[in-house]
Amino acid sequence: MSDTPRATRPGKTPKHGTGGRGAAPERDHLRADCANCFALCCAALPFAASADFPVTKPAGTACGNLREDFRCGIHTRLRADGWRGCTVFDCFGAGQQVSQVTFGGVDWRAAPESRQRMFDVFPVMRTLHELLWYLTEALAQPAARSVHPAVRRTLARTEELTRADAATLEAADPGALRAATGELLLQVSELVRAAQVPGRRKNHRGADLMGAKLAGTDLRGANLRGAYLIAADLQRADLRFADLIGADLRDADLRGADLTGALFLTQAQVNAAKGDKTTRIPAGLTRPAHW
Incomplete structure (x- = not known):
């Protein structure tokens, strides 16, 4: 949920790159590209009336500010109108991956039969992309070089899953993936912090x-x-x-x-x-x- 205008550009595939030999992967594809997303954060996810949102919206229901062209009708004044949560949310590029890769650029309005499945896949993809964000950062840490091989293997498996079909993604267990990756990231953290800030x-x-x-x-x-x-x-x-x-x-x-x-x-x-x-x-x- 961002204050970036949304528009569809069917057919554009997000680029996943692992960089050159020995290099850490790039993270451009892990940044939200709202122009290539079918406003999934505005429709798939729920939110409750709070300091972040002025109203309550259930999951799977399009936000009242969402226009037919998938743009936000109030994106220039989201914070002023009480929609702070929209300016905070980050999908890590999961929106365009689901929209353009998993579902081939066909939006949920044009193909209503895919609506629920697309909405179910989106939070799974977001978890995967968030983990990819952390893993690519881990590869940029020289102090953690000893665990880079394990990081690269985990990154490759995770990235492969992001390219899977909707059924495979629905069957994935984001919690288990997060827990397993978290242990590896903790090793990275301990190595880097010990190298940069010795002592207690x-x-x-x-x-x-x-x-x-x-x-x-x-x-x-x-x-x-x-x-x-x-x-x-x-x-x-x-x-x-x-x-x-x-x-x-x-x-x-x-x-x-x-x-x-x-x-x-x-x-x-x-x-x-x-x-x-x-x-x-x-x-x-x-x-x-x-x-």
Whole structure:
């Protein structure tokens, strides 16, 4: 769910590349391309009236703002109108993969018989693409070179599954895939953090840090996997090389914080937080327009 205009371009196939010999794969195909998606995030997924959405919408029902051409009717004023959740969501390129590859560029309005299957496949594909995002990042970490062969094998298997047919994708177990990949990514994290921040590092894995006063805190190399940092005050905090996979950063105050080299940080996490021009984010991520 983004504030990017949506339009269909049937037939365009997202490019999956593994780069040159010994190189980490590119991640361009893991970025949302709304122009080549049939607005799956606006129809397949549910949301509830909250600070992120002004209304409740069940799964499988098109958003009231969705136009016939698959564009968002209010994309220029989503945040102003209370649709903040749309500007935070990131499909990691799963939308265009399902639309243009799995279903061959035929949209759910033109082929209503495929509607439910397409909607069911989308969240599975999103999980696969999110895992690919993390795995490609892992391959860019020289300190984790010892586990790169295992990372490459896992990446290849995951990418192969993204090209499978709808029935195969529906039968996949995203939870099991996430758990298995997570263990490998933890090995990567430990190797990188030990190399970059030797010595004792803070471990806040899964911690409840909602609203925590952490301004100026030294969190270099910290384990913040799955931590609840909702509305936490992280102004000027040093988060260099911290592992932030799965951390909930909604409304976390990152003004002046340094996230250089932060591990497994995603655009969705950055979009959900508060920051400013002094916030330092990892290369490959975009500074949100609302910062």
